[in-house]
Amino acid sequence: MNSSFKIFKNLYRDSVSLMQISARICKLDGIDRAAVLMGTETNREQLADAGFGSDIDAGPNDLIVAVRGNDDICARALEEATEQLSAPVDSSADGVVRKQVLTSLQMATEQSSEANMALISVPGDYAAAEAMKALRLGMHVMLFSDNVSLAQERSIKMLARDNDLIVMGPDCGTAIVNGLPLGFANVVRRGAVGLVAASGTGLQEVTCRIHQLGEGVSQALGTGGHDLHEEIGGISMLYGLDALIADKDTRVIVLVSKPPAPSVAKQILARARAAGKPVVIHFLGAQPADIEGRGVVAAPTLADAGNIAVALLRGDAVPASEAVLAVAEQDMLDVHCAKLPARRRFVRGVFAGGTFCYESQLLCQKQGFRGSSNTPVKGNELLTDVWTSIGHAFVDLGDDVFTRGRPHPMIDPTLRNERIVTELQQPETAVVLFDVVLGYGAADAPATELATLLRETLSPDDSTGSPLLIAHVCGTDADPQDREAQISALRDAGVLIAGCNAQAASWAAYVASLQMNK
Amino acid sequence: MSHLFTQPLKVINCGLESFARNLAQAGGEVETLSWQPPAMGDIQAGLDLAYLMQHPLVEQANKNAFQRYLDAQPTLVDVMPAAEAIPEMATRKLILHAGPPIAWNRMCGPVQGAIVGAILFEGWAASHEEAERLIMDGVIDMEPCHHYHAVGPMAGIISPSTPLFVVENRASGRRAYTNMNEGLGKVLRFGANSEEVIERLRWMRNELAPTLRVALRFSGDVELKPLMAQALHMGDEIHNRNAAATGLLMKRLVPALLGSGQPLDELRRVIAFILGNDHFFLNLSMAACKVMMDAAAHEPFSSLVTVMARNGVEFGVRLSGTGNRWFTAKANPVEGLFFPGYGVDDAAADLGDSAITETAGVGGFAMASSPAIVKFVGGTPDDAIANSRRMQFITLGGNGAFTLPSMNFAPTAAGIDARKVIDRNILPVINTGIAHRQAGIGQIGAGITTAPMPCFVEAIRALAEEVRRHTGETS
Known part of the structure; x- marks a missing residue:
């Protein structure tokens, strides 16, 4: 232990500056004590009391640096102090106004009072509170977050209704408002078809189809998957429907949902019939007879909803359903199935989009193929081990069991691609059915990586009877990923590309029936 | 839609x-x-906050409370012994201390030392041992200053014969009280209780207070708001820097003292004492702030913060809409600079009622007006402006009576809204002195700290409960 000091003659610094320097040298490892002060009588007494000796020859105008600690550190501390004392004054105090970081919705509305939409994707535990705040601040809400309880969803939506606002969600993955994408959305042109959907990928499928047919979308609103439950009463769908009815840019309306609770369906249908403009409804798995009525057309599939909407818009006849195979399609599939051995009997669906999984199950069931799924439709079995398919199986890789702690397969398709390969390698697999979803938020080039993987897995010689690969690409030519490029990458890897999910599922069912009869 | x-x-x-x-x-x-998750991730508190956001009852209540705060006209009207100002103090052995309530055995060193000093000063005991025995025997009642419309810096000790400044709100007639600043060094408010300290207190009681009382009769009442406003334009933030305000006060008092006909040697001692202490005005600043915040208190459903105070162990907060309830949490550490020879290990936890100044929109909230002391926050005048500006995001409005020249004479941010504190995750900033944790050593540094978040979280939960009870809703 050593004490040493240094005197700077006729150097004045204010006491706060001195304390700053002493704080700095105190932090040096091995320094026991440090004092930087002016040599007034009181200060010198204080130094003497602290054991620095009484022989410090300094006056009130002299600056003293005194340190105690390990020998070498003391020298370094004195050096450091000298450096600090001779450093030029930082003049960065230029009065520039620093922008306050925005930490809350209310703070943001104070900065930009015209904010009219809150896009909320915070963890589910906090999502309800943020949504309520947004509503109280007069903003519409798109609630991407999931894990919001039905009770909370109900109170949020009641609050929205009372304030003439919409809540899209919870668990709403996509919407297009005023031509702008919210969450996962495809780039579609603006036009005269307005949509409200309780299904994210369902909404994407229909908007893409409308775009592919050359028409466009006025607004595409989401409601979240629970909106048409009895408890919620379809608050968001009814609100969105009313808004589209009132919107002069919307000439045809499309509604998409899983079948609503009967009381909710009744309200929606009543409202739709009084819309004053055509309403196309696709309730997945519902009987058309339950829906059809004045001004309301039931669409058998998601893509059909888009087809019908465009036909109504153009005054064309309602086209045939995508679920009905043309002779040419059957011929094409007959050729591909020729080399498939009879033991390959099952359809294996591996999906990123939940609604595509759902629709595929429904369409296969219609052709007599019941199966199992981690998200089974009525009549299908729950897959007991989600990692292992049995019989006809339809796996939704976007389901919670697969996304816990992992990104959704639309964002990162790694796990989904692995599952496709696994299914390809099963001896009983006749066809691997899958979807590729494009648009904002989705992976940059989802088909490319998969195509490479498929080429590695599949034998170059087609005669071995590998399972068929059937897919559809949900997207548009304007999407950041470029639909055509994704399609060619998949085709080159031997994938049969259907125009829509309904067609892909129908192809798969047709293959299953061919194999069954071998 | x-x-x-x-x-x-x-x-x-x-x-x-x-x-x-x-x-x-x-x-x-x-x-x-x-x-980031508000309310430190407390989900229910987050929902309570969402419930209270833009709530018409709360908005209206805040408007009312804030207006009463703005309308307050703190005026120094008198000097009198505590027992005269606060009748309860005449009937029992009551000692008031800073911050939220706390039991003797949990008090920090400086507060314990100061309470012993107060007992000696009152003559209730002749020795430290005797004083402590009285405390152990439960003879001495100890309560927060805030329970009696009073405030005191650091330990904040007020005993029955302590002379108090009486500050009256001209708009309502309500009064607030504070003790007188003893100066720096060995003083009661830092827990010192040696004979020298007690002797000074006796002199303050016997000579300083009566002399000032007479002088006030001559000067007439002193309106404090304009004086504080002027001091803000002269480099004070009237919490950690009171040099200008003390000078301005003396400009009023000296002619009155000289004209009061009191003995010249007494006047000389009084003037020398006040001029020897640049912090003399601090206590008056605090009492003025207290009477302004009391004006805003007890407005049902208001989320306005009316008290922030520390007892050296805990930080306590009160809201206008939750009456006399305290919401307490461990005080946040002080980021500051230490006088030579002292360090962070020597520091007591944040202490004193002086955060009433920040509660009222000055002190740390008006840091932009006091570039002279910004280095205590380890920063530049820009940092000071940034602090003052940041406080605008958690307050209900600005106080036009207090303006900040360096911010183009913007009004100080005033009226802390507990909802905004939680929602925006911005804590009220507080300028503070640092006391040694042992009684009697005194101030060892100064710096900046913040009010702890849990106080506000608890307060918001309680307020939500109040509002729900009133509206008959369930959570």
Whole structure:
């Protein structure tokens, strides 16, 4: 232990500056004590009391640096102090106004009072509170977050209704408002078809189809998957429907949902019939007879909803359903199935989009193929081990069991691609059915990586009877990923590309029936 | 909703940043929040906060409370012994201390030392041992100053014969009280209780207070708000720097003292004492702030913070809408600079009622007016302005009576809204002195600290309960 000091003659610094320097040298490892002060009588007494000796020859105008600690550190501390004392004054105090970081919705509305939409994707535990705040601040809400309880969803939506606002969600993955994408959305042109959907990928499928047919979308609103439950009463769908009815840019309306609770369906249908403009409804798995009525057309599939909407818009006849195979399609599939051995009997669906999984199950069931799924439709079995398919199986890789702690397969398709390969390698697999979803938020080039993987897995010689690969690409030519490029990458890897999910599922069912009869 | 279709879409993105990038890429207007779970992740408190946000009852209550705060006219009207100002103090052995309530055995060193000193000063005991025995025997009642409309810096000790400044709100007639500043060094408010300290207290009681009382009769009442406003323009923030305010006060008092006909040697001692202490005005600043905040208190459903105070162990907060309840939490550490020879290990936890100044919109909230002391926060005048500006985000409005020259004479941010503190995760900033944790050593540094978040979280939960009880809703 050593004490040493240094005197700077006729150097004045204010006491706060001195304390700053002493704080700095105190932090040096091995320094026991440090004092930087002016040599007034009181200060010198204080130094003497602290054991620095009484022989410090300094006056009130002299600056003293005194340190105690390990020998070498003391020298370094004195050096450091000298450096600090001779450093030029930082003049960065230029009065520039620093922008306050925005930490809350209310703070943001104070900065930009015209904010009219809150896009909320915070963890589910906090999502309800943020949504309520947004509503109280007069903003519409798109609630991407999931894990919001039905009770909370109900109170949020009641609050929205009372304030003439919409809540899209919870668990709403996509919407297009005023031509702008919210969450996962495809780039579609603006036009005269307005949509409200309780299904994210369902909404994407229909908007893409409308775009592919050359028409466009006025607004595409989401409601979240629970909106048409009895408890919620379809608050968001009814609100969105009313808004589209009132919107002069919307000439045809499309509604998409899983079948609503009967009381909710009744309200929606009543409202739709009084819309004053055509309403196309696709309730997945519902009987058309339950829906059809004045001004309301039931669409058998998601893509059909888009087809019908465009036909109504153009005054064309309602086209045939995508679920009905043309002779040419059957011929094409007959050729591909020729080399498939009879033991390959099952359809294996591996999906990123939940609604595509759902629709595929429904369409296969219609052709007599019941199966199992981690998200089974009525009549299908729950897959007991989600990692292992049995019989006809339809796996939704976007389901919670697969996304816990992992990104959704639309964002990162790694796990989904692995599952496709696994299914390809099963001896009983006749066809691997899958979807590729494009648009904002989705992976940059989802088909490319998969195509490479498929080429590695599949034998170059087609005669071995590998399972068929059937897919559809949900997207548009304007999407950041470029639909055509994704399609060619998949085709080159031997994938049969259907125009829509309904067609892909129908192809798969047709293959299953061919194999069954071998 | 169809309204929305005809307006430009302006999105606030709360969560995944990539959504904002997509929107911007598509030509949308979007602002992404730097969001983190509010209320320290307490989900129920977060829902309570959402419930109270823009709540009409709370909004109206805050408007009322804030207006009463703005309307307050703190005026120094008298000097009198505590037992005369606060009748309860004449009937029992009551000692008031800073901060929220706390039992003797949990008190920090400086407060314990100061209470012993007060007992000696009152003559209730002749020795330290005897004083402590009285405390152990439960003969001495100890309560917060705030329970009696009083405030005191640091230990904040007021005993029955302590002379108090009486500050009256001219708008309501309500009064607040504070003790007189003893100066620096060995003083009671830092827990010193040696004979020298007690002797000074006796002199303050016997000579300083009566002399000032007479002088006040000559000067007439002293309106404090204009004086404080002027001091803010002269480099004080009237919490940690009171040099200008003390001078301004003396400008009023000296002619009155000289004209009061009191013996010249007494006047000389009184004037020398006050001029020897640049912090003399601090206590008056605090009492003025207290009477302003009391004006805003007890407005049902208001989320306005009316008290922030520390007892050296805990930090306590009161809201206008939750009456006399305290919401307490461990005090946050002080970021500061230490006098030579002292360090962070020597420091007591944050102490004193002086955070009433920040509660009323001065002190740390007015840091921009006091570049002379910004180095205590380890920063530049820019940092000071940034602090003052940041406080605008958690307050109900500005106090036009107090303006900040360096911010183009913007009113000081005033009226802390507990909702905003939680929602925005911005804590009220407090300028503070640092006391040695042992009694009697005194001030060892100064710096900046913040009010702890849990106080506000608890307060908001309690307020939500009040509002729900009133409206008959359930959570």
